[in-house]
Amino acid sequence: MKKNSMLRVEGISVSYGPVRAVDNVSIEVNEGEIVVLIGANGAGKTTLLRAILGVDKAQSGKVLFLGNDITGKSTDRVAKSGLGLIPEGHLVFSTMTVLENLQLGGYHNPREIDSNLESVFESFPVLRNRLDQTAGTLSGGEQQMLSIARALMSRPKLIMADEPSLGLAPKVVSEIFDILRDLNKKGYTILLAEQNAKKALEFGNRGYVMETGRVVLEGPTQELMSNPEVRHAYLGSNV
Ligand SMILES: Nc1ncnc2c1ncn2[C@@H]1O[C@H](COP(=O)(O)OP(=O)(O)OP(=O)(O)O)[C@@H](O)[C@H]1O
Numbered sequence: 001m002k003k004n005s006m007l008r009v010e011g012i013s014v015s016y017g018p019v020r021a022v023d024n025v026s027i028e029v030n031e032g033e034i035v036v037l038i039g040a041n042g043a044g045k046t047t048l049l050r051a052i053l054g055v056d057k058a059q060s061g062k063v064l065f066l067g068n069d070i071t072g073k074s075t076d077r078v079a080k081s082g083l084g085l086i087p088e089g090h091l092v093f094s095t096m097t098v099l100e101n102l103q104l105g106g107y108h109n110p111r112e113i114d115s116n117l118e119s120v121f122e123s124f125p126v127l128r129n130r131l132d133q134t135a136g137t138l139s140g141g142e143q144q145m146l147s148i149a150r151a152l153m154s155r156p157k158l159i160m161a162d163e164p165s166l167g168l169a170p171k172v173v174s175e176i177f178d179i180l181r182d183l184n185k186k187g188y189t190i191l192l193a194e195q196n197a198k199k200a201l202e203f204g205n206r207g208y209v210m211e212t213g214r215v216v217l218e219g220p221t222q223e224l225m226s227n228p229e230v231r232h233a234y235l236g237s238n239v
């Protein structure tokens with residue numbers, strides 16, 4: 001079966017002053033895949049996702065999404081074309097209600113808000129009962145679910161999730177991964193940035209390992225999991 005390329009990043013570099021946070025990175029995500037981006041603190045994962053979305057400007061390189069060159073396009077336009085970001089730190093608008101957060105996520109398609117809400121509640125039944133609750137009073141896990149749900153309200157074709165498991169209890173982490181797996185089965189393509197290498201490699205089909213702004217290894221997650229360098233540096237193995 002021929003794989004359809006959905007996202008293609010070619011030689012992207014991003015600097016913050018003297019710091020080169022992303023250095024000549026190329027990655028590809030094909031339709032239907034779960035691709036994981038692993039790497040330690042400061043490896044450049046968030047910067048790469050932000051550069052793909054156009055929040056951070058790339059100094060060089062190209063981003064192609066669904067065959068279109070989206071390099072340097074406004075974030076709003078990129079989001080509208082089908083790229084959704086679940087930002088780091090389960091960001092929600094904490095003084096707004098759950099419903100208002102979801103409505104904001106769907107503002108590109110005002111006419112479809114009601115039907116999109118219904119499909120989001122299928123994945124997150126807990127949110128249906130919390131519509132009037134202020135988002136800031138949700139538990140950490142519930143806020144992460146709201147953050148994912150809000151991204152889904154724009155009906156993205158590709159979901160980029162930035163460390164959705166950060167700071168959550170193991171049981172909640174498993175729930176979040178189950179939800180993401182379920183979304184992938186429903187047809188969503190996923191690009192996941194994650195420090196939790198073990199979870200990420202168990203979850204993804206293919207992966208990229210980032211170190212100080214560069215991709216140093218890539219391949220099917222099965223291969224990465226048995227790679228001695230990955231085992232030593234990221235999986236806590238002495239073998
Ligand atoms: N706004 C900024 N200004 C200056 N430097 C920045 C900025 N954002 C990120 N950096 C630097 O860029 C590098 C990459 O950071 P980034 O947040 O992309 O890493 P990360 O892989 O997402 O790390 P983590 O797993 O901790 O989230 C780091 O050295 C960081 O200090």
Ligand SMILES: [Mg+2]
Pocket residue numbers: 045046047088162163
């Ligand atoms: Mg990050």
